[in-house]
Amino acid sequence: MTQTIAVLAGDGIGPEIMAEAVKVLNVLKTSDGLDIALEEGLVGGIAYDVKGHPLPPETLALAKRADAVMLGAVGGAKWEPLDISLRPEKGLLGLRSALNLFANLRPASIYPELADASPLKPEIVSGLDILIVRELTGDIYFGQPRGIRTLENGEKQGFNTMVYSESEIERIAHVGFQSAQKRQKKLCSIDKANVLECTEFWREVVTRVGKQYPDVELTHMYVDNAAMQLVRYPKQFDVIVTTNIFGDILSDLASQLTGSIGMLPSASLDANNKGMYEPIHGSAPDIAGKGIANPLATILSVAMMLRFSLGRADLADKVESAVKKVLAQGFRTRDILGNASTSQYKLVNTQEMGQAVLNALKG
Ligand code: NAD
Numbered sequence: 001m002t003q004t005i006a007v008l009a010g011d012g013i014g015p016e017i018m019a020e021a022v023k024v025l026n027v028l029k030t031s032d033g034l035d036i037a038l039e040e041g042l043v044g045g046i047a048y049d050v051k052g053h054p055l056p057p058e059t060l061a062l063a064k065r066a067d068a069v070m071l072g073a074v075g076g077a078k079w080e081p082l083d084i085s086l087r088p089e090k091g092l093l094g095l096r097s098a099l100n101l102f103a104n105l106r107p108a109s110i111y112p113e114l115a116d117a118s119p120l121k122p123e124i125v126s127g128l129d130i131l132i133v134r135e136l137t138g139d140i141y142f143g144q145p146r147g148i149r150t151l152e153n154g155e156k157q158g159f160n161t162m163v164y165s166e167s168e169i170e171r172i173a174h175v176g177f178q179s180a181q182k183r184q185k186k187l188c189s190i191d192k193a194n195v196l197e198c199t200e201f202w203r204e205v206v207t208r209v210g211k212q213y214p215d216v217e218l219t220h221m222y223v224d225n226a227a228m229q230l231v232r233y234p235k236q237f238d239v240i241v242t243t244n245i246f247g248d249i250l251s252d253l254a255s256q257l258t259g260s261i262g263m264l265p266s267a268s269l270d271a272n273n274k275g276m277y278e279p280i281h282g283s284a285p286d287i288a289g290k291g292i293a294n295p296l297a298t299i300l301s302v303a304m305m306l307r308f309s310l311g312r313a314d315l316a317d318k319v320e321s322a323v324k325k326v327l328a329q330g331f332r333t334r335d336i337l338g339n340a341s342t343s344q345y346k347l348v349n350t351q352e353m354g355q356a357v358l359n360a361l362k363g
């Protein structure tokens, strides 16, 4: 049966990187019998411009109807003056929430070919393979009350609420433990239990869930220490499970261990592995329109979609091998060039990198 993929390119570099991911999907469709139909939709700033809302009802309906969603990136300076409820980011958050995509898997593993692209020493990052399991539909992102208010003394105050219910912590903890069971059987839960009651409770619930997984070694770490440890000795981690806000911050940090934020894919899953797939980076306004963005995080997100939502682990492996091959062939977008000279590598733009992956896919 034909599976429908919603393609939401979004803003900034979103359309540039998504174009390359779509080419990959189309090659798999024609050469590997992948039975899919792609349907485009508007999300983010472009959706606000065209439809007056960052998540128009027709886009939400498409995402709900689709078997999986591919998302590029949203946001940009143009929309910053808007009320927060209409900003591009609300389109993305609305999708995550409406589709109940509570489990965000952000693998950070380094391709050996990119050991010299990381700002950290090769011996610190070589062989690195971490999975960050980020809770995605709770926490301070969605907690009520929130807003900006005027106090009795006339002073204004901004406020948000960090909140987690027991069931929200339990279900993401299960994802963390089960992910660890498939890997090195080590789970580190990251919180700020020394200061925040919300995450003191997080630690208590994760510990209790852990009793069901005696084969997994559970540790706990405060988020400030975790940020430091990720730079000092990142290979101590196997799977990390953490809250929405901490996971957001730590995954950008982890991207630098792998060379570039342009390399990190993600899967956002519901309880039935219906998912949305997107690079962890944003719309990169500083390079948008220049055609130089790295499309590999988005192409690797295609691989995650093939594996988790489309039941085609074989094709996921094929896409990941193609990416590995182009890196071994020396193709580099600017962000993964590191300090190397261009004579050592082939400096390419977005489309050329996409084409190199297509060539590798075709053998
Ligand atoms: P960003 O991730 O867009 O960019 C950070 C830096 O990384 C920039 O220097 C950018 O050029 C670089 N970068 C990002 N992706 C790259 C790629 N594929 N290839 C090469 N370089 C890349 O973060 P930001 O600048 O803080 O945010 C810009 C906008 O994106 C904001 O509006 C923000 O809200 C939004 N945002 C969206 C998402 C998303 O859609 N999932 C994620 C993060 C940020």
Ligand code: IPM
Pocket: 075, 089, 092, 093, 248, 280, 282
């Ligand atoms: C991400 C982004 C989003 C987040 C923003 C754009 C809402 O930073 O996907 O990491 O904070 O989750």
Ligand code: MN
Pocket: 248, 249, 252, 280
């Ligand atoms: Mn982020």
